[in-house]
Structure formats: C-alpha cells, structure tokens
Amino acid sequence: MNQPRIAQIDVIAPNFKKRMSGVTSTVYRLVPLQARSMAIASAGPSVPAEVPSVSLSALLSMSRKGPSGARVWHARRNNEMLVGIALKRLLRKRLKLVFTSAAQRHHKPATKWMLRQMDAVVATSQRSQSFLEVPSIVQHHGIDAELFHPAESPEAKAALRRKLGLPETQVLVGCFGRIRPQKGNDIFIEAMLRLLPERPGVTAVMMGGVTDQFRDFHAGLKQRVAEAGLDKQVLFLPEDPNWDISPWFRALDLYVAPQRWEGFGLTPMEAMSCGVPVVATRAGAFEDFIPDGKAGLIVDIEETEALTQATATLLDDPDKRAAFARDARAHVLQSCRIEQEAEALNALYRRLLDAG
Numbered sequence: 415m416n417q418p419r420i421a422q423i424d425v426i427a428p429n430f431k432k433r434m435s436g437v438t439s440t441v442y443r444l445v446p447l448q449a450r451s452m453a454i455a456s457a458g459p460s461v462p463a464e465v466p467s468v469s470l471s472a473l474l475s476m477s478r479k480g481p482s483g484a485r486v487w488h489a490r491r492n493n494e495m496l497v498g499i500a501l502k503r504l505l506r507k508r509l510k511l512v513f514t515s516a517a518q519r520h521h522k523p524a525t526k527w528m529l530r531q532m533d534a535v536v537a538t539s540q541r542s543q544s545f546l547e548v549p550s551i552v553q554h555h556g557i558d559a560e561l562f563h564p565a566e567s568p569e570a571k572a573a574l575r576r577k578l579g580l581p582e583t584q585v586l587v588g589c590f591g592r593i594r595p596q597k598g599n600d601i602f603i604e605a606m607l608r609l610l611p612e613r614p615g616v617t618a619v620m621m622g623g624v625t626d627q628f629r630d631f632h633a634g635l636k637q638r639v640a641e642a643g644l645d646k647q648v649l650f651l652p653e654d655p656n657w658d659i660s661p662w663f664r665a666l667d668l669y670v671a672p673q674r675w676e677g678f679g680l681t682p683m684e685a686m687s688c689g690v691p692v693v694a695t696r697a698g699a700f701e702d703f704i705p706d707g708k709a710g711l712i713v714d715i716e717e718t719e720a721l722t723q724a725t726a727t728l729l730d731d732p733d734k735r736a737a738f739a740r741d742a743r744a745h746v747l748q749s750c751r752i753e754q755e756a757e758a759l760n761a762l763y764r765r766l767l768d769a770g
Contacts, residue, residue: 418455420472425454425486425763428494432460436680437490447756483770484508486763495528495724510766515542516677533766538678539699554702555678556752557687562660564689564743575665585615587668590681593624593632597673601636605722610647616729623653663688668728673697674715687746691738693724703750
C-alpha cells in the first residue's frame with residue numbers, strides 16, 4: 415500500500431503500543447476500511463505495511479492546518495490522548511480530539527481532565543458510558559465477518575483441525591486470550607475439571623500468551639489438570655503469533671469467555687462470527703452483543719457453578735448448539751460487522767471537520 419503524506423491526511427488514529435493487544439488490533443483492522451472513504455492514517459512504532467500510516471516524526475512537523483482545515487486525532491489510550499492535547503495546546507495544531515473509552519471503572523482525576531479536553535468521546539459499551547462524566551456516544555466494536563467465517567463443511571472443519579493439530583472427532587470447547595486471573599482462566603479450568611471426566615468425547619483448548627508475572631498462575635492451572643488426570647482432554651497452547659487467528663475459532667464447537675473483567679472483549683464476537691455459540695459472563699460488552707438464550711448463554715461474573723451448567727447445557731445438546739451457531743453468525747452479520755463501526759466513526763469525523 416502506498417503510504418500517504420501527512421499533508422493529505424484528515425484523520426490520525428495513533429497506536430503507540432508495539433505489542434499486539436485488543437486496542438492495537440482494533441486500530442489496524444479499522445483504518446484500512448476507513449481509508450476507503452476517508453483520508454485517515456495511523457501513527458506508531460510498528461504499524462503493519464498494509465495499514466495507511468505516517469511517521470511519528472511527521473506529527474511534530476505537520477502543518478497546523480489539515481486539508482479540510484482541522485484534523486481529527488482519535489486516541490484510544492491515555493498517552494495518545496495526552497499527546498493529542500499537547501499537539502493542540504502547545505504546538506497549536508488545529509486538531510479535533512476524539513477518545514474511545516472501553517474502561518468500566520471510575521476514572522482518575524488526570525483522566526477526567528483529559529476527557530474534558532476532548533471534542534468527542536466514544537464509549538464502546540453502555541457500561542463504559544456509565545462511567546463517563548462528559549457527553550459521549552456509544553459505538554460497539556465490529557468484526558471482520560469475511561475473515562471470521564464458519565467452516566464450509568464438516569469435512570473442511572476436520573481438515574482444519576488436522577492442520578492445527580487438534581483432535582478431529584472430539585467436541586472442542588475453547589477459551590482464548592492472555593492467561594491471567596482477569597480473564598477467568600482458572601474459572602474455565604474449574605468448569606472443565608467438573609465436566610470432562612463424564613464427557614470423554616469433549617476436549618478443552620486454552621490458548622494464549624503468558625507474561626512472566628503470570629507464569630506461576632499458568633503453571634498452577636496445568637498442575638491441577640495433570641493431578642486430575644485430564645491432561646489428554648485439556649490442551650494448553652501458546653499464543654498464535656499470526657495476525658489471522660480465525661482458524662482457531664472456526665475449529666471450535668463452543669467458546670467460553672469466563673472473564674472477571676474486560677474492557678470490551680472481542681473473542682466471543684469472533685467465535686460467533688465463525689458460527690460458534692458462546693458461554694460468557696457479564697463482563698465487558700458481552701451483554702451488549704450476545705443475544706442471551708439465542709446465540710449464547712450469559713452468566714454472572716465468578717459464578718463458576720452457573721458457568722459450568724451453561725457450558726454443560728450446550729455440550730450435551732448438539733441440536734441446541736447448532737441452532738445457537740446459526741443465530742450467532744446471523745446476528746454478527748446483521749449487527750456486529752466492522753464495516754458498520756468504520757462507517758459510524760467516519761460519520762463522526764466528518765461532523766467534527768464540518769464544524770470547523
């Protein structure tokens with residue numbers, strides 16, 4: 415992709431984090447879509463080549479005015495918000511400041527001050543919006559439904575499992591993401607310890623990265639599984655380093671999101687887009703985009719027994735699981751496509767630019 419010059423750019427979507435994260439993934443998937451109808455670029459230390467971008471040094475030397483008069487600076491982290499304020503207040507760049515908040519907690523005084531400097535604030539869920547003390551709109555994240563699609567047939571699913579090294583004929587229940595208490599991995603393992611001994615045809619797959627801080631936590635989970643004699647039925651897999659992780663979701667029959675806390679939480683949506691029903695807690699924005707009792711089952715946070723029973727309900731009823739799978743995919747196509755998110759954000763940018 416030909417990278418634009420900053421003089422041509424109306425909207426800058428910074429991403430100052432090198433390591434892959436949910437926020438980083440959101441920026442890098444949205445910007446190429448938004449660029450189809452908007453002059454937008456990201457800026458950061460390691461932007462993929464396929465994402466329109468400008469260099470960090472160009473932010474300092476860019477003209478005060480953009481091609482439309484002002485430019486939009488859309489931050490998603492506090493440090494990015496602070497840089498936008500500095501560019502506007504100290505270097506006198508004509509910027510319209512936008513911030514997306516996924517936090518579901520009371521903000522610290524410094525964050526509250528920065529939020530008051532924004533020209534527009536976007537919350538990713540109703541719950542996130544409830545913690546904001548400034549005017550805001552709600553815009554849910556969306557998913558690339560073409561990338562995250564169901565397996566074309568049972569034969570294709572079996573072939574995919576062979577390629578990934580997963581058991582072909584087992585019922586597969588997955589839990590993906592970073593391994594840490596916040597994500598509820600221990601709750602998932604506890605549920606599996608209760609369910610799998612009586613269900614030899616089920617295999618659990620936990621996949622995710624482990625930082626040094628949580629290596630003991632991870633080791634403790636593996637030890638519990640080994641002591642229960644279930645190490646053949648519970649697979650602990652490392653984080654997939656590839657950009658496209660959709661094949662792992664496509665290989666599943668059921669996805670469990672046992673989070674204690676989550677900012678938004680895309681993994682259940684990714685599973686649903688692949689035609690996989692979900693069991694999830696009331697963390698993040700899960701209640702906003704999972705039709706409870708139709709595409710998935712939602713339980714209270716840290717209610718291990720409720721999560722275990724909900725998981726058992728779908729494991730033991732293949733017909734219900736298949737019906738949920740169809741409804742999950744249909745719901746994503748209707749209401750959760752990333753194109754809808756991109757269009758809504760571009761409309762917000764245009765309103766800000768038109769206001770001058």
